[in-house]
Amino acid sequence: MRYSGDWMVLADDRILEYIRSNESGRPKAMKDSGYVRYTRSYISQRCKKLVEHGLLRDLGNGVYTITERGERYLDGEIDTSEDRPDEIESHGNSGPSADENHEQV
Template sequence: MRYSAEWMVLADDRILEYIRAQGSGRPKAMADSGLIRYSREYINQRCKKLVEEDFLDHLGNGVYVITELGEKYLDGEIDAETCERTSGIEAENGVEG
């Protein structure tokens, strides 16, 4: 289970999933793919926010790659709000990790 942060929106998960699957991504390619149904401009804005929060790295020329933190978020290993491991949260909710 993923624990998103208050600052996150649905597009963020889709962007991270796309970039992990493709190895890297550009906002235009993501918008053109049809897999992320938002404008290139909005995807670009969200990519910049994901860079600020250390979930993506910007390589230049509009190319983004996922960071270790982004991978851990997608795998449900961290709570994006606190960036702490989720094992404690899962135990509190009666879910085994």
């Protein structure tokens, strides 16, 4: 069973499943496949969100691959509702969190 966070939507699972089965993916290819039945723009937006949460890796030029963390989510091994993006990976473009447990340096 998968444990998705409140930030996740149904499209996220489809995107992760598609990329896992194809080793990588572009939003246009996902849309054209018929498996991810959303607009290319929406798929792209969700891919960026999945990157923020450490489930996908952005290789550039619109190509995404699944991370080990993404694999573990699909396998039901992690609960993404407990994640805080700053605990997963530093992205450089994320500002301070509103979360009271966020440590300031």
